[in-house]
């Protein structure tokens with residue numbers, strides 16, 4: 001069941017009318033469903049039950065402390081891409097021992113912080129990064145646990161959404177260079193080679209490319225083993241997509257089905273070729289944990305009919321939700337209290353001074369100024385990508401739990417936006 005549904009003609013998050021959220025906290029506001037979040041995480045956790053596996057939530061999708069806290073309580077680890085994200089995990093009560101650190105540009109300060117906090121693993125993406133990490137760890141009298149992010153170069157032709165697992169991307173070590181890079185890593189005195197990882201892309205609707213990537217990682221683990229390099233975990237990354245609801249879109253593979261197929265392959269490999277040596281399996285899901293848990297609630301300011309286009313001008317904008325203008329992404333838009341009457345086709349746009357400031361195009365709506373709209377499936381890569389462009393305070397964030405509303409981030413004030421600035425004396 002969707003956690004956002006119409007009850008008595010009003011769109012609700014769980015048992016809370018979105019109109020009540022708007023009355024209490026204003027708009028634009030991100031509204032998340034707690035039970036949706038727990039259900040999405042449980043889809044991973046249940047499929048991993050009884051196995052040596054760890055779900056490291058890719059927190060760049062949505063890093064509100066309340067979300068991190070709820071997931072940490074369920075046993076989640078975290079996939080981070082900055083020192084700032086590590087500090088968020090700690091602030092939310094998460095366990096640094098379950099943190100893996102991804103990203104192509106880790107700074108010395110970030111490495112130092114992560115080593116101080118004893119994170120689980122650094123997902124290293126290049127040889128210069130190996131050397132830097134070795135030096136930083138050595139200077140601290142420590143050994144850094146490392147995994148290499150391997151680029152399996154899975155065929156993208158039939159899978160147009162794969163964007164990070166190809167030779168042409170900045171991410172990871174090319175598959176053909178992986179063995180040499182592992183040799184280099186194991187020769188460095190302050191590194192412990194512990195794992196192998198990949199992350200081939202995002203919004204994957206099919207698990208075939210992920211299983212293809214898995215096969216390549218497995219092949220490499222066997223090659224490394226024969227060389228005396230033993231990895232203890234296999235991290236397949238994130239990437240499972242969600243249903244944004246566009247007409248004609250195919251639904252994504254259910255998480256349980258994907259994990260079932262993945263574990264079946266791993267079990268078969270371990271039984272046949274891997275001598276039953278233990279291997280921990282790590283996942284880095286982001287979008288599939290949070291996207292459908294959230295909506296962006298916005299109010300209509302004006303309707304502006306035109307000859308070629310009619311515009312529905314709302315109080316949310318590209319600074320609140322970048323996905324439409326950044327990726328040309330299609331997002332569903334629902335009136336909170338649908339009206340009877342003739343529909344007009346609108347482009348839904350914000351007040352920001354850019355033609356790229358749109359949230360949705362060509363949507364037939366029966367609406368009036370003052371009405372509330374909900375931009376659906378906005379829980380991932382929404383608030384985390386928000387900016388203060390046009391000196392707009394970022395949206396508030398609310399988590400709904402049944403009939404209860406919890407403000408988990410208040411709206412920014414204009415004064416806060418320039419509080420860090422100063423004028424020349």
Ligand SMILES: *Cc1c(COP(=O)(O)O)cnc(C)c1O
Pocket residue numbers: 058060061079102103199201202203237238239240284285286287288
């Ligand atoms: C963004 C990212 C993820 C999460 O991807 P989703 O498509 O949101 O699941 C996982 N791992 C790495 C390294 C990432 O950069």
